[in-house]
Amino acid sequence: MAVRHKPELLAAARYFGRRRFLTVTAAAAALAFSTHLPARGAAGSTELDAATIAGDPFTLGVASGDPLPDSVLLWTRLAPAPFEPDGGLPQQHVTVEWEMALDERFSAPVRSGVGIAYPEYHHTLHIDVAGLEPDRVYYYRFKTGTWISETGRTRTAPVTTAAAASLTYAAVSCQAYHDGYYTAHRHLSQDDVDVVFHLGDYLYEYAVNATGGQRAYTDRKLPALFNREAMTLEDYRLRYALYKSDPDLRAAHAAHPFVVTWDDHETENNYANAISENNDPPEVFLLRRAAAYRAYWENQPLRGAQLPNGPDARLYRRLQWGTLAQFDILDTRQYRSDQVYADTKHSGGPLQDDPTRTMTGAAQESWLIDGWRDSQALWNVMPQQVCFSQRKLDLTAEPVMSMDAWDGYRASRRRILDGAKSAGVENLVVMTGDVHVGYAFDIKDDFDDPASKTLGTEFTATSVASGRDGAERPPTWDTYLKANPHLKFYDGRRGYVRVTLDRQQAQADFRTVSAVTKPGAPITTAASFVTEAGNPGLQPA
Incomplete structure (x- = not known):
């Protein structure tokens, strides 16, 4: 079926085509011409008198992210009418005050300042608060x-040389708005964790109908502008507004x-580098990727180092939690080789082992391994997107993967x-999203030899909503466990995984809800597993 593109994308693509700008670098250089987006800090708008804002501009909540020992990033967006393309504000910049304190009443203030919400960045704010004390909880507001x-709660990391005793983090992924409610986020907002890792598919590019899909709204009707696939910068910005309007997601971010x-879905299903799902011309797809990446940065608690340059963004980065844990956050979409045989399931072949093919790109791969060599942490945790361990999907001699x-x-x-x-990494933990189920794997040196050495552990966070309600034992449950002896746990319900690291062990608790197509389901711990420091291998807790 022919793929139809927005007129502005086609016009920009023709601009690229005339000049043979078919590379990522060239697309980045020409993006400002194509979309009229200035560099950060170069905005020339006039100032809006904030006293004239008639409706609550903080409809999409607050968020914080990427805690360091002395700083944390604070985020919000001004949008009194979030479902309108302009958010209900004119093309003028707005002065916003922020403050941070040691208590929720702000009776013990520690930092304050002023930020500018520019219309070119959709009136989003990214405040990098420096000079904070390490390993401390803070409260903030705008x-x-x-x-x-509303008031947000955040924290800083311990100093990199501190022998931190413990850390509890959660991992979430895959929150298709149209597949159900974010009940897992509501429970997560009430859980006692230090930090949350979102492993991808924060939004989906797919259309959302007037009733919110499986949410089946009867008390409201969503605007028709959501009922189309996201393609342009405006589309992606509006989609973030829809997702961030959810009260449960707002609660998790504030907590x-x-x-x-x-x-992939923050841009397009199953894309690989500059190759789209439908093999669109690169000059067309890279414009879409640039729009998606920009909207992603605008709507997430990310520092300026992650601000995209056209269709390129340095999202992989490293965080530390004293000497207890090092987190190497990967990007397995932007630099990968195209999928072989098929984008999803296939019996495979020799191209799986082609040494020229990469999931991470050479630069990110070197960065990761060099970081491990320099690591002083007891636990080396790799948050990333897609299933890392071998996963045979049937019991045939040449299994589908x-x-x-x-x-x-491979x-x-x-x-x-x-x-x-x-x-010399002894305690490797891989955190994964994508597959809409909870898995616990032993990472084997040779996945086809169950007796080979166990090199680490992989915990897969199930989806928040994608896949609808799911089931404790999906139809493939028995087959997958038989085909993969290193797979120690498999659950198909929605939820998140909570991991506690200390100096002796890592414990993963798989937290699941019974349903997401109706709001308010309770949460339970489906299973808990531990792996000992210095002795990889999963055991029931």
């Missing part, structure tokens, strides 16, 4: 005109600092595992 935002990374996961990039996975071994 004010403009007569309006005060905990988030560390975010993307997968996912070509979109690391099984389709040489790349081999280099990562060999790099971990050469760096």
Whole structure:
């Protein structure tokens, strides 16, 4: 079926085509011409008198992210009418005050300042608050005109040399708005965790109908502008407004600092580098990717270092929690080789082991392994997107595997595992999203030999909503467990995974809800597993 594109994308594509700008670098250089977006800080708008803002501009809540020992990033967006393309504000910049304190009443203030919400950045704010004390909880809020935002709670990391005793974090992924309610986020907002890792598919590019899909709204009707696939910057911005309007997601962001990374649906299903799902011309797809990346940065608690340059963004980065844990957050979409055989499931072949193919790109791969060599942490945690461990999907002699996961990039996975071994990584934990189920894997040196050495542990966070309600034992449950002896747990319900690290062990609690197509379901712990420091291998807790 022919793919139809927005007129502005086609016009920009023709601009690229005339000049043979078919590379990522060239697309980045020409993006400002195509979309009229200035560089950050170059805005020339006049100032809006905040006293004239008639409605609450903090409709999309507050968020914080990427905690360091002395700083944390604060985020909000001004949008009194979030479902309008302009958010209900004119093309003028707005002065916003922010403050941070040691208590919720703000009786013990520690930092305050002023930020400018530019219309070119859709009136979003990214405040990098420096000079904070390490390993401390803080509260923050924003004010403009007569309006005060809700209060957010965040924290800083311990100093990098501190022998932190413990850390509890959660991992979430895959929150298709149209597939159900964000009940898991509501429970997560009430859980006692230090930080949340969002592993991708924060939003989906797919259309959302007037009743919100499986949410089946009867008390409201969503605007028709959501009922189309996101393609342009306006589309992606509006989609974030829809997702962030959810009260449960807002509650989770307000309760905990988030560390975010993307997968495919923040841009387009199963894309790989500059190759789209439908093999669109690169000059067309890179414009779409640029729009998606920009909207992602605008709407997430990310620092300026992650601000995209056209269709490129340096999202992979490293955080530390004293000497207890090092987190190497990966981007497995932007630099990967195209999927072989098929984008999803296939029996595979020799191209899976082609050494020229990569999941991470050479620069990110070197950065990861070099970081392991320099690591002083007890636990080395790798938050990333797609299933890392081998996953046979049937019991045949040449089993079907996912070509979109690391099984389709086996040489790349081999280099990562060999790099971990050469760096002396003893306690490797891989955190994964994407597959809408909860898994617990032993990471084997040779996945086809159950007796081979266990090199680490992989915990897969199920979806928040994607896939609708799910089931405790999906139809493939028995087959997958038989085909993959290193798979120790498999649950198909929605929820999140909570991991507690200390000096002796890591414990993962798989938290699940019974349903997401109706709001308010209770949460339970489906299973808990531990792996001992210095002795990889999962055991029931």
